[in-house]
Amino acid sequence: MINIEPNHPTAPAPAPNRLLPSSVLRFLSSACLALALSLPFAASPSQAADVRLPVIGDTASGIISKQQEYELGRTWLKVFRSRVRAYDDPLMQTYLEELLYNLATYSELEDPRIELVIVKNPSMNAFAVPGGVVGFHTGVFSYADNEDQMVSILAHELAHLSQRHFSRGTQAQRANSVLSMAGLLASIVLAATAGGDAATAAMITTQGLALDSQLRYSRSNEQEADRVGLATMERANRDPSAVAGMFENLLKSSRYTGSRPPEFLLTHPITEKRIGDARSRTMGATMRHYAQNPEFYLMRARALVAMENYPKNSIDRFTDEINANSLNTQAARYGLALAYLKNGELNRAKQQMSQLLKVNPNHLTLLHSDIEVDIAAKNYDLAIARLNNLLELNQNNYPLLVLKSDALWQQHRYDSADDVLTLLSRMRPQDPMIWYRLAEVRGLAGNISGLHQARAEYFMLIGVFDKAREQLGLAESLATGDFKQSSIIRQRLRDLAEMQEKAEKL
Numbered sequence: 001m002i003n004i005e006p007n008h009p010t011a012p013a014p015a016p017n018r019l020l021p022s023s024v025l026r027f028l029s030s031a032c033l034a035l036a037l038s039l040p041f042a043a044s045p046s047q048a049a050d051v052r053l054p055v056i057g058d059t060a061s062g063i064i065s066k067q068q069e070y071e072l073g074r075t076w077l078k079v080f081r082s083r084v085r086a087y088d089d090p091l092m093q094t095y096l097e098e099l100l101y102n103l104a105t106y107s108e109l110e111d112p113r114i115e116l117v118i119v120k121n122p123s124m125n126a127f128a129v130p131g132g133v134v135g136f137h138t139g140v141f142s143y144a145d146n147e148d149q150m151v152s153i154l155a156h157e158l159a160h161l162s163q164r165h166f167s168r169g170t171q172a173q174r175a176n177s178v179l180s181m182a183g184l185l186a187s188i189v190l191a192a193t194a195g196g197d198a199a200t201a202a203m204i205t206t207q208g209l210a211l212d213s214q215l216r217y218s219r220s221n222e223q224e225a226d227r228v229g230l231a232t233m234e235r236a237n238r239d240p241s242a243v244a245g246m247f248e249n250l251l252k253s254s255r256y257t258g259s260r261p262p263e264f265l266l267t268h269p270i271t272e273k274r275i276g277d278a279r280s281r282t283m284g285a286t287m288r289h290y291a292q293n294p295e296f297y298l299m300r301a302r303a304l305v306a307m308e309n310y311p312k313n314s315i316d317r318f319t320d321e322i323n324a325n326s327l328n329t330q331a332a333r334y335g336l337a338l339a340y341l342k343n344g345e346l347n348r349a350k351q352q353m354s355q356l357l358k359v360n361p362n363h364l365t366l367l368h369s370d371i372e373v374d375i376a377a378k379n380y381d382l383a384i385a386r387l388n389n390l391l392e393l394n395q396n397n398y399p400l401l402v403l404k405s406d407a408l409w410q411q412h413r414y415d416s417a418d419d420v421l422t423l424l425s426r427m428r429p430q431d432p433m434i435w436y437r438l439a440e441v442r443g444l445a446g447n448i449s450g451l452h453q454a455r456a457e458y459f460m461l462i463g464v465f466d467k468a469r470e471q472l473g474l475a476e477s478l479a480t481g482d483f484k485q486s487s488i489i490r491q492r493l494r495d496l497a498e499m500q501e502k503a504e505k506l
Contacts, residue, residue: 066110066111069130069131070111070113070130070131070132071131071502072130072131073129073130073131073132073133074115074131074133075463075502075503076129076130076131076133077115077117077129077131077133078461078462078463079463080117080135081117081432081461081462081463082462082463082464084119086117086118086119086432086433087118087119087120087138087306088433089118089302089306090398090399090402090403091299091302091365091368091369091399092118092138092299092302092303093116093118093398093399094398094399095295095299096116096118096136096299097116099147099151099154100114100116100134100154100158101114102236103151103154103155103158103232103236103238104158105236106232106235106236107155107158107159107162107228107232108159108162108163108228108232109132109158109161109162110162111132113131113132114132114133114134115132115133115134115430116134116135116136117133117134117135117136118135118136118137118138119135119136119137119138120137120138120306120307121137121138121139121307122137122138122139122142122307123137123139124137124139124140124142124143124250124253125137125139125140126140126153126154126156126157127157128157128158128160128161130161132161134154134157134158134161136153136154138303138306138307139303139307140153141299141300141303141304142300142303142304142307143246143249143250143253144246144249144296144300145245145249146242146292146296147292147293147295147296148233148238148239148242148290148292149242149245149246149249150246150296151233151236151238151242152229152233152238152242152243152245152246153246155229155230155232155233155236155238155243156225156226156229156243158229158232159224159225159226159227159228159229159232160221160225162228163221163224163225163228222274223277226243226274226277229243230243237290238290239288239290244275247274247275248275251275294330294331295365297328297330297331298330298331298334298365298366300331301318301331301332301334301335301338302334302335302338304317304335305335305338305339305342308339311339311340311342311343312339312343314335314336314338314339314342315336315339315340315343317335317339318332318333318335318336318339319336321335322336330356330359330360333352333355333356334352334356334366334369336352337349337352337353337356337369337373338369340352341369341372341373341376344376346373346376346377349373349376350370350373350377353366353369353370353373354370357370364390364394364397367386367390368399368400368403371383371386371387371403371407372403374386375403375406375407375410378410380407380408380410380411383403383407384404384407384408384411387400387403387404387407388404391404396423396427398424398427398428401420401423401424402424402437404420405417405420405421405424405437405441408420409437409440409441409444412444414441414442414444414445415445417441417445418438418441418442418445418447418450421434421437421438421441422438425438425454425457429457430461431461432458432461432462435454435455435457435458435461436454436458438450438454439451439454439455439458442454448478449475449478449479449485450475452471452472452474452475452478453471453472453475453488453489453492455467455468455471456468456469456471456472456475456492456496457492459471460496460499463503465496465499465500465503468496469493469496472489472492472493472496473493475489476489476490476493
């Protein structure tokens with residue numbers, strides 16, 4: 001797949017200075033200033049264990065409605081995306097989205113509008129933000145032994161959302177809602193980028209800013225999220241004992257690392273009592289057999305290769321697993337193939353994929369990755385032919401369509417790539433990376449008006465409203481003779497003004 005870097009000369013690079021209205025920016029600036037003052041100080045383990053995410057609003061008095069909560073969360077997501085680049089892997093995105101959406105149907109969440117953002121980061125962290133935003137670090141894969149353990153983290157975050165823990169508090173919190181969201185943003189951005197002591201200090205500062213207004217998860221909130229998340233696992237026919245298993249893995253990792261606990265433990269402190277409570281609630285679950293999903297192990301291998309900066313380390317790791325006859329040899333072979341691909345050893349990657357496909361010739365993930373090797377080898381005609389065959393059986397498949405657009409792009413068939421990405425933009429209009437790619441392709445195809453429109457959509461999704469307006473203005477000036485396009489652009493300008501007005505009122 002094409003690796004689109006933010007600093008590509010034709011890429012619509014974000015403007016860092018004017019992301020949101022001044023009212024929101026003032027709160028963000030205050031939070032960031034406090035964070036900057038805190039960075040020289042390291043957190044002690046006892047301090048870190050007490051840190052919790054802030055709580056916002058008040059459901060009892062209805063100060064923040066569910067719709068306001070949704071809009072606040074989506075505004076937060078725009079700012080987050082402008083600071084942290086989401087991990088662009090359609091295969092993993094689809095896998096995790098399907099897990100999350102399925103789990104949500106068994107949860108107590110009333111609003112089905114959920115947005116998943118994946119961050120490529122080796123730290124163990126996940127977060128939930130009011131309005132249905134769920135964040136997931138690829139590092140979670142490193143700590144989970146199986147899919148149910150990983151799903152237990154998602155179930156816990158959905159429980160925080162369904163119980164509206166961010167929005168339960170006192171009436172006085174309404175005035176501080178944007179500030180606490182800004183503090184949450186700043187701490188999570190640091191956890192996703194800087195990590196280490198900087199993230200720890202940020203979270204402690206966020207807690208300090210919110211403490212007077214009791215803007216943090218309480219112990220009862222965590223207990224309720226544990227209980228509700230566990231019930232969700234049971235209704236979804238997931239192994240509820242995986243909750244305690246995942247907790248134990250996290251606690252064990254913090255003991256072995258010594259320096260600092262995983263990010264998740266900073267916001268969701270885990271104790272022996274909490275593990276014991278989770279285990280006691282699931283005593284009967286150990287008598288049942290829960291089948292494991294082989295796809296988890298493939299995605300886990302994919303995440304491990306993506307997080308490793310030196311492909312040769314991944315090659316050594318998965319080679320050792322294969323030689324040791326690990327329980328997941330197929331996943332290890334898949335990881336080895338991806339590591340060879342990342343290292344440019346295409347023949348070896350192809351050999352590993354061929355062995356895997358002999359056993360599972362119709363496995364979509366394996367076929368997708370085998371075609372990735374074809375594209376890397378510049379066998380574009382073969383790759384596109386294979387993709388067309390697969391799309392006949394799997395119409396509108398998101399990962400396959402993105403892969404097809406990549407193959408067409410690299411083959412310099414920009415108009416055809418435009419067609420595929422335009423279809424994807426209709427399927428996933430809230431995905432900024434689709435618009436990012438579309439802007440690139442349209443620019444290469446000479447469709448300058450379309451380039452500006454795609455850039456505008458991208459900027460809107462990351463909250464850079466002034467740049468979005470500028471791009472729409474340029475597109476409008478080029479579409480003066482096209483009544484239909486002019487009408488579409490004018491409507492988007494009205495939509496943008498409404499979007500900005502809502503953000504200012506939050």
